[in-house]
Amino acid sequence: MYDIEKYYNAKTVSEAVTLLKEHPDARIISGGSDVLIKIREGRMAGTSLVAIRDIPEIKGIEKKENGDIYIGAGTVFSHITADPVIQKYIPVLGEAVDQVGGPQIRNIGTIGGNICNGAVSADSVPTVFSYNSLLHIANEEGGRIVPVREFYLGPGRVDLHPGEVLTHVVIPHAEYEGYHGHYIKYSMRNAMDIATLSCSVVSKVNIGEQVLEDVRITFGVAAPVPYRCTETEELLKGQKLGEELYRKLENSIRSEIHPRDSWRASKAFRLQIGGEIARRALIRTVELAEEEQGGEHA
Numbered sequence: 001m002y003d004i005e006k007y008y009n010a011k012t013v014s015e016a017v018t019l020l021k022e023h024p025d026a027r028i029i030s031g032g033s034d035v036l037i038k039i040r041e042g043r044m045a046g047t048s049l050v051a052i053r054d055i056p057e058i059k060g061i062e063k064k065e066n067g068d069i070y071i072g073a074g075t076v077f078s079h080i081t082a083d084p085v086i087q088k089y090i091p092v093l094g095e096a097v098d099q100v101g102g103p104q105i106r107n108i109g110t111i112g113g114n115i116c117n118g119a120v121s122a123d124s125v126p127t128v129f130s131y132n133s134l135l136h137i138a139n140e141e142g143g144r145i146v147p148v149r150e151f152y153l154g155p156g157r158v159d160l161h162p163g164e165v166l167t168h169v170v171i172p173h174a175e176y177e178g179y180h181g182h183y184i185k186y187s188m189r190n191a192m193d194i195a196t197l198s199c200s201v202v203s204k205v206n207i208g209e210q211v212l213e214d215v216r217i218t219f220g221v222a223a224p225v226p227y228r229c230t231e232t233e234e235l236l237k238g239q240k241l242g243e244e245l246y247r248k249l250e251n252s253i254r255s256e257i258h259p260r261d262s263w264r265a266s267k268a269f270r271l272q273i274g275g276e277i278a279r280r281a282l283i284r285t286v287e288l289a290e291e292e293q294g295g296e297h298a
Contacts, residue, residue, distance in 0.1 A: 002036060003045040010052055013138045013167055019050045021140060021163040026050045028165065030074055031108035033101070034117050058112070058167050061085050067173025073112025073166040077124075078103070080111060090171060092181030096127045096200065099185050112166045115148070118156040119194075125226045126200035127183055129218040132175045136168040143167075152225035179204050179214070180288035184277040188264065196265045197221050197273050201281035205289040210241045212286075217278055222257040222270065229278075231256050241286060249282060250275035 008026070010016035020026060026048040029035045039047060052058065058074040061083045069085060080086055081094040100106055100114070100123045114122045115135070125148075133148045140163060148169075151159050160166065181202040185195045198220035204213045215236050217229040232252040239245050259270035 002039050003047075004039060004049060005046050006048040008048070008050045009054060010050055011054055013052075013055055013057055013165055016050055016052050016055065016165050017138055017140060017163055020165070023048055023050070024162045028052055028116075030110045030113050031076065031105075033105050033109045034113060052165065058165075063089070067177065069171045069173075069176070071111060071169040071171070073115075073168060074110050075112075077106040077109050077111065077114075081106075090127075090131065090176050090181065092183050092200065092202070093124065093127045093131075096183040096185075097124050099123050099183075111169060115151070115169070116158055116160055116166055118152065118154075118158045120155060120223070120225060121194040121198070121221050122226075123183075123185060123195065123198065123220075126198055126218040126220050127181060127202070128169060128171075129226050129228055130181060130200045130202040130216040131171045131179075132216070134170040134172065135166055136170060137164050138167050139164045145170075149228060155224050176202075180285040180292070182281040182284035182288070184281050186273050186277055195221050197259065197270050197277065199274065199277045199281050201278060201285055203282060203285040203289070205241070205286050207290055207293040212236055212239050212241060212245065215282065217253070217282075219257055219274065219278075222259045222274060227257060229253060229256050232278075246279050246283065250279050253278045 008019045010019055027035060029049045029051050030053045052074060055074060058072040060072050060075060062070045063085050077097040077100050081098045086094045100109055111124050114124045128148050135146045135148055135151055137144050137146060146159060153159055179202050183200040185198045187196050200218050203215040206213050215233050217232055219227045235252050236249060254271045254275045257274050259267050261267045
């Protein structure tokens with residue numbers, strides 16, 4: 001039984017904003033994979049809902065003329081994974097969301113819901129962070145743009161005000177052009193489990209010079225919010241590729257992240273795993289760069 005007070009089905013973003021302003025206690029629902037569970041468990045019993053699942057303007061993926069990639073907040077995970085723009089330019093995001101739950105969840109769960117839920121274990125979020133993505137949010141005042149790194153306020157808390165709707169996740173052209181990414185999720189089971197620890201690495205590599213020109217490293221479940229390892233990034237930029245680089249990476253990561261003890265894993269275990277998965281992810285991005293640059297010169 002679902003204890004729902006009232007249900008409103010918005011057909012446009014402006015209608016959703018109006019409904020949310022008229023009913024400030026209402027919650028947004030799209031796929032419902034999180035909201036309905038909370039209602040059934042009693043944590044959101046008696047809540048009114050504003051559905052945004054039938055709003056076409058927040059669905060789909062488009063590469064604009066300036067190269068920026070717009071991902072509708074209402075786009076489900078399975079569509080992101082299969083989209084040709086994602087596959088060509090930022091395949092790591094498709095690979096990351098393909099690790100969310102099972103096929104049923106990936107067919108209803110949306111990237112907007114994954115971000116706005118505020119869960120530190122969300123599979124899409126580390127990669128969204130590593131690409132320095134921008135969040136387009138609609139409201140009565142015409143909307144605002146928020147860097148994703150400023151959106152997370154604490155565990156389960158995000159910078160979404162009453163009467164606001166996330167409409168698009170934007171990955172600027174300069175943030176993905178020439179970069180390769182890899183996402184690793186460590187969990188207790190191989191499928192349908194939330195992350196014990198996760199890491200998304202995005203790098204730009206000069207294969208000819210064997211230099212790591214730029215790197216972004218973001219962890220999930222390593223701090224109260226998704227965590228960009230800026231100290232490690234600065235340490236590694238401009239360094240020669242090789243075992244010494246990867247050793248520095250592991251040591252720096254273990255001193256920088258702040259995981260906690262929980263029933264899923266101890267802090268010490270997460271620190272050990274963190275260095276290892278960051279190393280593996282960076283190595284894979286270098287391999288991807290080698291494959292691409294090698295093919296260009298073949």
